[in-house]
Amino acid sequence: MDILSLFIIVPIITILVLVFTKNLKQARVVSMVGSSVQLLMAINLVFAYFKERAVNSSIMVFTKDIVWFEPFNIHYTIGVDGVSVALLLLTAIVVLAGVFISWKMCDLPKEFFISLIVLSIGVYGFFISLDLFTMFVFFEIAVIPMYLLIGIWGSGPKEYSAMKLTLMLMGASAILLVGILGIYFNSDADGGALTFNILEIAQVNIPIESQKLFFPLTFIGFAVIGALFPFHTWSPDGHASAPTAVSMLHAGVLMKLGGYGVFRVAMYLLPLGAIDWSWVFIILSVIGVVYGAFSAIKQTDLKYINAYSSVSHLGLVLFALLMLNKTAWNGAILQSLSHGFMTALFFALIGMIYGRTHTRDIGKLGGLLKVIPFISVIYVIAGLASLGLPGFSGFVAEMNIFVGAFQEDNMFMRVATILSVSVIVITAVYILRVVGIMLMGPIKKEAYLKLEKVTWYERFGILLLLIPIVGIGVAPLWLSDMILESLDPFIKGLL
């Protein structure tokens, strides 16, 4: 079995074993073992990738191709480059952390872990696919378990949020379907056969009219899951209602599918369309960046703050991708990774705080640093990483994005860049505001004096996420080199 297909087969085996588990104890152990194996495989993949890259200079390595539906030329084609390897690692880490955070999931534990792992199959499959059809299948597999995960195990207006999230994301994927079909039926423009293979389509000169028609469909289809303004409204509601591990996985990993899809499909296959349409989406993404940050200031619910902050941060990813240059793209991928770890960490911490105090309203919290110091300190660290303090991953990513964006020297780009840079200040406002109100100050309730200490599994989950944040911040070059060298073939069509 090849090294990549294992990323799908291991979770399937995990699910098959989970079906036979009887209680929470068995279910969580099985999920933990399964996810740990995934993480080890992902780490192994990073090393294997470096080894392979030294001798193999093709765009994708570890490729494998199996014919699936022959009449449509649909293949199961897989392969990875530096970008997908990095995102696979992110996924493996966040899933394992999510399993640890859900250690005490009492209601229907078996079903919870099965849904969680089905979701992860979709994500893994999406990141390794090189065939539009297969990619689309995995994309939808990743979205649909969210309905059950939020609807059954969520809190607050969970039915509403779950339905809203599912319909918006599936609606987006439906639009994406039209875009994909459009690309497919133009893939014979140079006289070849129709194909869904991304690498093959990239060699074809799709007529510019088709590119202009299908780029917005493909872009919006992916960007909705990346919280593009004004289609971001599913995200705050969805995150606020979801259980902790699902918020982590969703904000940390699932929303990255958007940026990745834009980069891998929309821009790579329809470069002329991208150049033509970029100004529209730059405007939207800048609005998203600034608006998300301002909304975060006004929120009082911790999860809403974080969800809007995600809208803002992921707006930066789309913004950077639309700058169409290599430095900005490098920043976009780094921002995806950095935001993935950071926001998962945030949601984990919020889940822990909520589990202890039973409120997420920052007005009712106070002085937590004195009673749960470990969680509070990590919260401060995550906050600092989020506002882009040097030494953490956020700084590296945003630095790259803004340097890249400033390379574009026309007035429109400059204004857009300056507006987006301003978000650094706004981010600082909402992060420090929460830290000030919630962690510092007097303890507001008698009950808060006796909060439960952090447990071993929570500690483990937190450390899993914290290590990469610091790791990328302190030593970004190994990762950034891996990403940079993979960007070349993708940027070529755009220059």
Place this chain on the structure above:
Amino acid sequence: MDFSSFLLMRHEIILLAITLLLLVAEVSIANNKKNSIVHLAIFLFGIHTIVGFLKMDYGDLFGGMFHTNELIKFFKSVLNIGVLILLLQSGDWIEEKILHQQRGTEFFMLLFSSLLGMYFMISAGDFLMFYLGLELSTLPVAALAAYDITKRISSESGIKLILSAALASGVSLFGISILYATTGSIYFIEISEIITSNNLTILGFVLFFAGLGFKISLVPFHFWTADVYEGAPISIAAYLSVISKGAAVFILMILLFTVLKPLMAIWENIIYVIAIITMFIGNLFALRQQNMKRFLAFSSIAQAGFILLGMITGNQLGIATVVYFVLIYVFSNLAAFGVVQAISLQTGKENMKDYEGLYRTNPNLSLVMMLALFSLAGIPPVAGFFGKFFLFTAAASKGYYLLVFLAVVNVTISLYYYLLVVRAMFLRKNENAIPYFKSKIYMKLGLLITAVGILVIGLYSPLYNYIHELSKSFLN
């Protein structure tokens, strides 16, 4: 012509033999042992289904009135599988509710006669055979729709079906006679050579199309659907929505793609418009349904709208994708109807509200229902996704991107109401949820087959490749 050429009608002859055999059995089996009729009928039909797959010759009979080829044989087998599943799912219902009224055998005989009519309709080589098949397939179903004699609503549904069916077939016959008047022939092969696009043929075609549109329940010929489904016994509602619709879709497609091909410029536009309104009306009306049978009725109207996306292409890809979609639709819709049937038989409850909290009491039934709904909604990795994707691909291959776009908008709308049922079963907690019950073996088997089908048909690509090859040889 020797007798061996009658073997071309193998499906028809065996089914007729089974029907007559059941008549003999009815007479010779004592009243207190009548439930053996159910076992006998299911067993015989199971054999018939298996035999249907065996190799056979293809060709014409009766001077071209009846003809058969590999695709037609395959489609008859698809119908067989559907009816077999349906028999398994309704076996318990017949044993418990129908047998003591001494009307068990008639149920099977009427059902098989109707299926026989569909065989003839599909295999028709001229309009006469086609019309005979159409009538034979419709009339027994009207009797079956009124089969729940203890319920007034069932008789009402039977009357509604027979009246509207009679009108529809009358209109259709009028259309056929106009086509005959303009071309001077009722044989499909001759018509396809003579027919030209003029006002009278177009009128004839439209009337003919309306008659078949009624059977497929395309908007605006759909008004009977929800009422009849609601009143009829569940297995008959399932039969109407799956088998009857599937057969009509198939023959309509064959006629459009071969006989009426010269009129393509006309029917393309008609189908374009009808596809859009069928999808929208079906989906929008399904949003507010509370009764599961009415819910599935509107959902099946919407599905018919999606099928038209494959039909609009007029080429081989269209045939392959439509047949494939119907095959998947048979499994998905029968799974949904099967769960409704199982619950209704045990508790008499048919409303969406009664399903609340079902997962916690009856997890297996809920999972089958979820699979079925996801397949109808077109969510991977279950089969419905592949069916829909390929239909859309077929439409896009002809450049109908706007139509595909409207279709995917409809897929999203439909997802909403399918998720409403999932919400009731999985998300809601309910003190008075339907308590745990065990279904009997036939029902279990019937649901198991559908569930396996839903999971396998999509992912297992050789099946589609096979249909694709059949459709290629069909048009040559």
